[in-house]
Amino acid sequence: MTSTGLQSEFSRRSLGRRALSLLGAGAALPFYNEPALAQLSMIGPLPPDAVKINANENPLGPCAEAAEAIYSVVKKGGRYMYEETFSFSRTLAEQEGLKPNYVMPFPGSSDPLHRAVLAYTSPDKPFIMGDPGYEAGQRAAQFIGSKVIRVPLNSKFEHDVKAMVAASPNAGVIYICNPNNPTGTITPRADIEWVLANKPKGSILLLDEAYIHLSTETFGTDLVAKDRDLIVLRTFSKLYGMAGLRAGAAIGRPDLLAKLSSYGAGALPLTGMVGAAASLKSPNLVADRRKIIGDTRNDVFDFLHKHNARFVPSVSNKFMVQWDKPGGEMVKAFAAEKIFIGRVWPAWPNHARVSIGTPDEMAKFKTAYKKIFGV
Numbered sequence: 001m002t003s004t005g006l007q008s009e010f011s012r013r014s015l016g017r018r019a020l021s022l023l024g025a026g027a028a029l030p031f032y033n034e035p036a037l038a039q040l041s042m043i044g045p046l047p048p049d050a051v052k053i054n055a056n057e058n059p060l061g062p063c064a065e066a067a068e069a070i071y072s073v074v075k076k077g078g079r080y081m082y083e084e085t086f087s088f089s090r091t092l093a094e095q096e097g098l099k100p101n102y103v104m105p106f107p108g109s110s111d112p113l114h115r116a117v118l119a120y121t122s123p124d125k126p127f128i129m130g131d132p133g134y135e136a137g138q139r140a141a142q143f144i145g146s147k148v149i150r151v152p153l154n155s156k157f158e159h160d161v162k163a164m165v166a167a168s169p170n171a172g173v174i175y176i177c178n179p180n181n182p183t184g185t186i187t188p189r190a191d192i193e194w195v196l197a198n199k200p201k202g203s204i205l206l207l208d209e210a211y212i213h214l215s216t217e218t219f220g221t222d223l224v225a226k227d228r229d230l231i232v233l234r235t236f237s238k239l240y241g242m243a244g245l246r247a248g249a250a251i252g253r254p255d256l257l258a259k260l261s262s263y264g265a266g267a268l269p270l271t272g273m274v275g276a277a278a279s280l281k282s283p284n285l286v287a288d289r290r291k292i293i294g295d296t297r298n299d300v301f302d303f304l305h306k307h308n309a310r311f312v313p314s315v316s317n318k319f320m321v322q323w324d325k326p327g328g329e330m331v332k333a334f335a336a337e338k339i340f341i342g343r344v345w346p347a348w349p350n351h352a353r354v355s356i357g358t359p360d361e362m363a364k365f366k367t368a369y370k371k372i373f374g375v
Ligand code: PLP
Pocket: 055, 056, 107, 108, 109, 110, 111, 113, 134, 177, 181, 208, 210, 234, 235, 236, 237, 243, 247, 248
């Protein structure tokens, strides 16, 4: 065996061992169970020509300014450089029209999402979410024995806010993802304000805006500026293309954020912090990327309309496709064509989620779609 062969053999084995130990850990660690792993898009080694449109990632990656900032800071990575975290946090606060102490930086938004659920729900303070919805908060709630109440989306695929508020007089957290994951649909601003005006006393609205930059919807952070009872989650994993680099924030009244701080500790990744700050300062990034991803999405939707497909029109970087058989079989059929689409939600067993990739990747998706659906 050549040394390169040996190396790749070694890395294959150690990768296998690590995967096994991770799976072993899955038995014990609540956040790393099977659906969590699937959600972390660990779908195993893929063929080199695979199309990976399963995890709502952004194939554009970080913008040029972010990449440049990251390259130039790498050699200083022996230091914590907390000032870069403060600088990111201040920039975000300024852009959102908030005082600096209304922003708590994190390595992505999963971390503050979990913390908010741990801090604000308990066995007698349920976690209320839309169905189908993003499952991470539900798993955090289940870990501490909090009741989870899933409220079906309404016929327009919006959160049914009246039913969510009515679901429990003791709600701890009402979680709204806007635009929603997996449907990519918007819950109108008036409904979000209605939740804040009518939710049970002592509860918070957890407004997950992971995908908001892909839509033209107004951010919820002006409601934070008005000191309402909500925490908004920001991430740089989606439009900003930094999922692997890790940056995000919880945005809320300082007294609400204070309850999140003790569930973890440690410095944040310098690379993520400088990349996020540089992204925020890139003048046309959000508009340009919204258009690039939106154009690809609209092209796929034209194709789907033309072929009378059943799908949910989305304003985000993913959509739900329906067929007559279990969604899992659709996932397998696409995988056989080397197209790796997303997962299935129990509430909608005949749908599967598809993320928007590059135009080239979506062309391959369309070819596979025609073959699988026989159109
Ligand atoms: N919230 C929603 C709705 C998501 O879809 C995701 C990831 O897919 C996250 C939060 C967490 O993302 P991250 O931790 O990368 O910010």
